[in-house]
Amino acid sequence: MSSDSDLPVVHLVDDDAAVRRSTGFMLKTSGYQVQTYESGIELLKSARYLTEGCILLDIRMPGMDGLEVQQALQEKGVTLPVIIMTGHGDVSLAVRAMKAGAIDFIEKPFEKETLKSSLDQGFRRLSQKEATGERRKDAEVRLQALTSRERDVLNGLAQGLPNKTIAYDLGISPRTVEIHRANLMTKLGVRSLSEALRIAFAAQPD
Structure with missing residues (x-):
């Protein structure tokens, strides 16, 4: 049986506590280790020390939205795969996020399989980082x-x-x-x- 430290890590960023709970539970029962953040600012405070993994980032948050967080991560040299969560059919925002380097976006509420498929893509990207x-x-x-x-x-x-x-x-x-x-x-x-x-x-x- 593998310990939690062997599990792939997902950094979950959402200002809604209910979403953090439900998505966090979905992730844990799917075999991921989850680190949650209630704002992009909280994630950025830990940016230099983030465990390698994927970032699941809500696009609409007070204070600093997902696009701003994504840009700030890049400015800090953080290149972990980012998957954007949208809750309002914000396809245009999600497309902007993809143009800025996000690897995928998923619309809330999402099914477990949609989430897993998106994260699989992110972790493949991480494992291919060794490519020149x-x-x-x-x-x-x-x-x-x-x-x-x-x-x-x-x-x-x-x-x-x-x-x-x-x-x-x-x-x-x-x-x-x-x-x-x-x-x-x-x-x-x-x-x-x-x-x-x-x-x-x-x-x-x-």
């Missing part, structure tokens, strides 16, 4: 979170240059290079230089 094109796209999105100076420092590190040389080339102090290096690793969500370099290399054209 997907890896490059993922890397490019994550690098967009960096300032131009942070990218300069990362490029220097990718060339194998020591901090002192990077500092000299950029006309800044080694201490400033260290600060940029720490900041870029935080923004990329990595703990080691090798992980940061994998992202830098993945974004480079062949």
Whole structure:
């Protein structure tokens, strides 16, 4: 019997507590681990630490709607598959979300099979991320979170240059290079230089 930690994760974002309860129950009984958020703002607060999985995102929420949340996730370099939930026949909004990168949309109330089919597509997308094109796209999105100076420092590190040389080339102090290096690793969500370099290399054209 597999533990909860082995189950695929769904991040469920909806301001309606009844929807969170009913959809969360549907997901759990279908074999998913569910993390719920009552607003897009709450999801974004956890953006850097999100467990790999799919995001099930309501499009109409007070404060920040699904489209705004989706854009903010991209700006933060989060590339998890997003599935939009609409409750008002908002097809035009859903299409805008798809154009902005959502992989699918489903209309509430939805059947369990519709939800599962959509999530299967999302998890297939996650497992295919190792494909070169997907890896490059993922890397490019994550690098967009960096300032131009942070990218300069990362490029220097990718060339194998020591901090002192990077500092000299950029006309800044080694201490400033260290600060940029720490900041870029935080923004990329990595703990080691090798992980940061994998992202830098993945974004480079062949």
